[in-house]
């Protein structure tokens with residue numbers, strides 16, 4: 001370590017996407033290592049719209065590991081953080097910045113402390129898998145800072161120990177979390193099925209049903225889900241999995257949509273079949289699904305797939321831009337914003353979908369005609385204010401380093417939040 005100056009701070013900043021499970025993980029076989037009872041598959045969301053940015057710094061002047069999440073200091077004493085820090089430190093290597101005269105040798109890392117600042121560009125309480133993007137970004141940025149040589153697959157097994165779904169955020173596109181067989185979890189890793197360019201016609205619309213702070217019930221659910229009499233032991237069967245993976249490879253939207261919706265519905269049925277029952281979806285989630293089902297049926301072939309995780313949000317995957325435009329018109333017809341809501345903050349992300357739908361302001365929403373699949377005799381139902389906002393996005397890339405200093409969340413002189 002450079003002895004002449006104890007003032008230096010060395011930093012790395014990375015950006016990591018979040019992901020949505022399209023084939024869910026239904027339970028854990030090891031609570032501490034976070035090992036799943038089945039393989040799961042996700043689509044990575046475009047970090048331009050939903051991502052975590054994390055800066056990690058090391059300095060001989062730091063006297064303890066510290067972390068700030070969205071500007072507030074949080075404790076790193078939890079097992080999940082400690083697992084990630086320990087596993088990354090154990091793989092650290094020599095690091096040298098010749099220009100600044102900094103040299104850290106492998107064994108120094110045992111005694112050096114880190115500062116971590118992380119920022120989610122979406123509300124943590126919105127139920128949008130912030131811990132997936134968060135732990136993936138923590139592990140990825142620490143690995144780069146400490147010159148860890150392992151590939152993203154190996155890093156995914158470390159991120160998994162922070163949050164199960166985090167392992168899938170180490171890659172873009174469609175990603176499989178292989179459950180693995182080893183007791184130590186070494187083969188429970190993420191693998192990329194296809195990258196984000198493979199199926200780039202897909203458009204994803206997230207209906208954020210409630211941004212109220214939700215109770216963290218997911219870990220508890222994942223223990224009890226195995227007690228359900230409905231749990232499908234054939235969920236992981238190779239035929240089912242292969243046809244799903246083939247549907248992705250072949251961009252076969254009807255098969256993809258049918259299996260995605262069925263997996264989500266079965267997951268929620270199993271949740272309701274646990275004791276006590278768990279209701280993640282609410283009436284609004286059911287109404288959104290009803291709207292998609294009705295339109296898909298009227299078209300004769302699926303235009304949009306839906307899935308919901310451990311919360312009431314509905315994630316809709318449209319087969320192409322045209323389908324996304326027509327879906328958004330239907331959603332805005334049935335779920336208009338409250339009168340005091342600005343349309344600009346009601347539909348966020350890729351606003352070009354809104355433009356394609358011919359909607360520029362609230363008057364255009366009010367003028368939307370009822371979707372033709374609604375029979376004249378049935379009154380067109382409206383549920384004003386039930387949706388907090390919509391996010392329009394698409395499949396996105398995996399983690400990247402942000403080398404421009406302007407992205408850093410820590411001050412390069414002090415290593416404290418900017």
Ligand code: ADE
Nearest residue numbers: 052118119130131134135
């Ligand atoms: N949980 C939610 N957001 C997180 C983040 N950015 N980093 C670590 N844990 C998180």
